[in-house]
Amino acid sequence: MKTILVDAVYAFVIETEGGFKVFDDMRKMLDGFPNRKIVLTGADDEQFKTFGLEKVPYKVFSLKHDPEKTNPEYYKKMLEYFNLEKEDVVYFEHNFEAAESARSAGIRTYLWDDKKRPLEELKTFLKENI
16 A cells, blocks of 8 residues: 655645644544655754644654755655655645755655645545555
8 A cells, every 4th residue: 555745844834824734624634544644844853843743643753954945865765764665645835946856766646735735635545656
């Protein structure tokens, strides 16, 4: 069963007037899939707290900006850390450069529109690719 790689900030964690919080509608949609989920971020320790990443319900992976998600090496290190192959995962990411980086590492990736938040499109991508 494929693992769903989840973009952290501006996808799974959204900014609100009171700070950052989990996007509940996305969480409910993702919880409908039995697959393991891993949240990917570049956040350092301070940003981890700012974004509330310690409160997310899934495992969180960060390389603390070394390298950034815009570098394919980030994804290679992540796959190695979890003992996964690129064929074992699907990913969604809001940042175009990071999405392209993941694709260049061989990961099937959906570019998430953090303004429109198209949950049905994302759900369709996941259903078709897991």
